[in-house]
Amino acid sequence: MKIAIGSDHAGYLYKQAILQHLQAAGHEVEDFGTHSTDPVDYPKFIRPVAEAVAAGKFERGIVLGGSGNGEAITANRVRGIRCGLCWNLESARLTRLHNDANVLSLGERMMDLPTALQIVDTFLTTPFEGGRHLARIQQLDE
Structure with a gap:
């Protein structure tokens, strides 16, 4: 699977571990940054991930921060993105x-970190159920 990944400084360490985990599993992953724990503004790294997924360049995206809240909000501002904050x-x-x-x-x-890696694996392997949920998702883009 082609996956885009990005984080701010507070999500950098897990991003690096998840990146290695995904590559070891055979996924093609592109890192949109940041590339250190130096403080940065998260929209600069999260929005490009969301835009790349929305454009169809990647099948999925993963974004990280300290809480994940700002990252989810940023990603969900991009039309066609459905970003779930998972815990x-x-x-x-x-x-x-x-x-x-x-x-x-x-x-x-x-x-x-072990929980984060399990969440990533669950996110990547769980299919969409469709059915009654499809109409609700279509309403998001109306």
Whole structure:
């Protein structure tokens, strides 16, 4: 799967670990930055991830920050993006199953790394259920 990934400084360490995890699993991943823990403004790194996913250049996106809230808000400002802020496996499963989320937002300060990696795997492997959820998603773009 082609995946775009980006973070601010507060999500940088998990971004690096997730990037390696995804590459080891055979995914094609492009890192949109940031490239250190030096303080940055998150929209500069998150919006390009969302725009690349919305343009169809990537199948999914993953964005990270301290809490993941600002990153989810930024990504969801891009038309065609459905970014879910996830904090456990069930939230990751449901954001795909019911919302067909195409971008995942994680907060590095909100969970340990093994949990974050499990959330990423759940997000990438859970299919969209469709059915009654499809009409609701179509309403988002009306």
